[in-house]
Amino acid sequence: MRLAELSERSGVPTATIKYYLRERLLPPGTRVTATQSEYGEDHLRRLRLVRALIQVGRMPVATAREVLAATDDETLDQNTRLGAAVWALPHGPEPDEDDPAVAAARLQVDGLLERLGWEHGLESGAASPAYGMLVAAVATLARLGYPHDSDHLAFQAGLAAELARADLDLVEAYPTPAERIEAAVALTVLYEPVLQSLRRLAQAEESTRRFGGR
Amino acid sequence: MRLAELSERSGVPTATIKYYLRERLLPPGTRVTATQSEYGEDHLRRLRLVRALIQVGRMPVATAREVLAATDDETLDQNTRLGAAVWALPHGPEPDEDDPAVAAARLQVDGLLERLGWEHGLESGAASPAYGMLVAAVATLARLGYPHDSDHLAFQAGLAAELARADLDLVEAYPTPAERIEAAVALTVLYEPVLQSLRRLAQAEESTRRFGGR
Numbered sequence: 001m002r003l004a005e006l007s008e009r010s011g012v013p014t015a016t017i018k019y020y021l022r023e024r025l026l027p028p029g030t031r032v033t034a035t036q037s038e039y040g041e042d043h044l045r046r047l048r049l050v051r052a053l054i055q056v057g058r059m060p061v062a063t064a065r066e067v068l069a070a071t072d073d074e075t076l077d078q079n080t081r082l083g084a085a086v087w088a089l090p091h092g093p094e095p096d097e098d099d100p101a102v103a104a105a106r107l108q109v110d111g112l113l114e115r116l117g118w119e120h121g122l123e124s125g126a127a128s129p130a131y132g133m134l135v136a137a138v139a140t141l142a143r144l145g146y147p148h149d150s151d152h153l154a155f156q157a158g159l160a161a162e163l164a165r166a167d168l169d170l171v172e173a174y175p176t177p178a179e180r181i182e183a184a185v186a187l188t189v190l191y192e193p194v195l196q197s198l199r200r201l202a203q204a205e206e207s208t209r210r211f212g213g214r
Numbered sequence: 215m216r217l218a219e220l221s222e223r224s225g226v227p228t229a230t231i232k233y234y235l236r237e238r239l240l241p242p243g244t245r246v247t248a249t250q251s252e253y254g255e256d257h258l259r260r261l262r263l264v265r266a267l268i269q270v271g272r273m274p275v276a277t278a279r280e281v282l283a284a285t286d287d288e289t290l291d292q293n294t295r296l297g298a299a300v301w302a303l304p305h306g307p308e309p310d311e312d313d314p315a316v317a318a319a320r321l322q323v324d325g326l327l328e329r330l331g332w333e334h335g336l337e338s339g340a341a342s343p344a345y346g347m348l349v350a351a352v353a354t355l356a357r358l359g360y361p362h363d364s365d366h367l368a369f370q371a372g373l374a375a376e377l378a379r380a381d382l383d384l385v386e387a388y389p390t391p392a393e394r395i396e397a398a399v400a401l402t403v404l405y406e407p408v409l410q411s412l413r414r415l416a417q418a419e420e421s422t423r424r425f426g427g428r
């Protein structure tokens with residue numbers, strides 16, 4: 001398809017597509033004349049992912065390029081590519097290592113991962129951005145004096161594991177490794193606001209039930 | 215306690231506390247001399263909440279003032295104050311009403327709330343920011359061609375309801391209505407990065423299990 005059709009089918013304006021091409025977020029099409037290129041279904045799919053990262057995930061262009069490079073690196077096996085792509089997603093503030101609450105939170109998180117049998121998390125440890133994000137969040141709860149005991153974290157982790165199994169079921173339904181990696185990144189980003197809003201709606205229901213009075 | 219002790223016990227620098235006082239995020243202390251004021255446990259607790267909103271929730275000062283005003287409004291019953299405070303939290307982009315995907319997403323979300331029996335969500339509908347956030351997120355999934363069927367959303371909502379019950383259990387453990395409202399706002403904000411990071415860690419575990427090869 002030509003640029004105009006790619007724009008129409010993706011809903012992305014041609015100027016934006018040209019910008020993504022210049023920024024190498026989208027591979028070049030096949031040149032057919034001096035001024036025209038031909039694009040395929042791969043371009044359409046990649047464009048969807050780029051929009052998910054930049055417009056929904058609010059990712060800077062440089063970060064998106066990093067995520068895409070990880071999804072494309074065929075020297076890595078599928079699990080590593082999938083992990084690398086998710087690792088490159090933004091993860092909020094890093095834990096402040098000078099803070100004594102961070103050292104305590106790290107011990108607590110390690111204990112939690114051990115109790116859960118999450119070996120991958122234990123092995124990647126400090127190298128994993130999600131691990132760092134969890135340590136920072138637990139340290140903040142502790143510093144501000146809010147509940148963060150390991151039983152509560154283990155309960156939340158159990159629900160997170162159920163979500164992750166459902167996420168991976170959706171990812172596995174895609175036929176090719178490239179599509180699975182793209183879907184993993186997109187669904188990680190796109191379901192975050194779904195889960196956040198459902199939790200807030202559920203809180204409102206539960207609060208109304210307990211404290212009554214609308 | 216004096217300002218210096220409030221700073222020491224809260225870990226917030228005195229200059230920051232003075233800024234919060236000027237911005238009316240913190241009520242004034244009781245003046246004891248021309249230059250000194252006395253602060254109580256209420257101030258310490260409020261300071262914790264302000265830090266949760268601004269430093270963790272990355273909330274603009276004006277928004278934080280709005281959240282705090284809602285938690286303080288004693289003309290409202292407890293459930294309304296709690297709801298108002300959570301409603302004032304940032305909720306990401308509003309749904310774009312000119313987008314046909316938004317109208318379809320709205321119908322789907324209404325159907326979901328009905329199926330779940332979430333009457334509060336149905337009644338508040340478009341007025342609730344969490345409802346708007348969910349509509350926008352579902353519309354984005356649809357527009358980009360990613361899975362968003364109602365069974366999957368209902369499954370996620372079921373897990374969100376379990377989280378909400380646990381959240382409200384923690385909130386109910388606080389003895390006074392003011393503390394419960396503060397805890398509800400703080401825990402809504404502070405547990406979001408906990409849940410996000412646990413989901414990503416769980417995805418990495420599940421992916422390693424299914425696709426192997428570390």
